[in-house]
Amino acid sequence: EVHLVESGGGLVQPGGSLRLSCAASGFTFSNYAMSWVRQAPGKGLEWVALISVSDAAGSYYADSVKGRFTISRDNSRNTLYLQVNSLRAEDTAIYYCAKATVGVPGTFDIWGRGTMVTVSS
């Protein structure tokens, strides 16, 4: 069965950093683009970042996180990462990792249950 399990969230002060992880199983991780999507308390879903299958095809970010967040992947560990730096109160959210479908990197057919990031002093 296909699974995505996020970890690494927590309480962090403004300006702080975290590294979120997403462990994938049940599919050939290296064959799929992956994204992070977040949901702030009481708000809707917001796409955060995408990483392509290969490094050459690149990664993409929402303007709200560009320059502060970095998405990466370790195909040997079947793991997706999101390094989140210079955190702000408005980054408080549940962070979901999501697997893209074949051929359409912006359609997400498998999601994890999320990890909560709280930015507060």
Add this chain to the structure above:
Amino acid sequence: DIQMTQSPSSLSASVGDRVTITCRASQSISRNLDWYQHKPGKAPKLLIYAASTLQSGVPSRFSGSGSATDFTLTISSLQPEDFATYYCQQSYNTPYTFGQGTKLEIK
């Protein structure tokens, strides 16, 4: 960025009702439109992709239609497990954008 506007933002309905949610894109996105169901504490679930293709395992009471800028999600006969929040999302280009959501509640 492409703006996605859903309506209504909330909806009260009864089991067995037919329900329609609409989604409008600020520019043409061809048929690059997906629908998700989200329940509190759970992972979001893909229902419909490419505007009208039912994701594997999703009940046939869910259907989608539309192209260019105007799209709809229809649930033909509401079941108790369908009460959730529904989001449209354009997969046309980055930044991928979601509608604000439609919360479907029991009347």
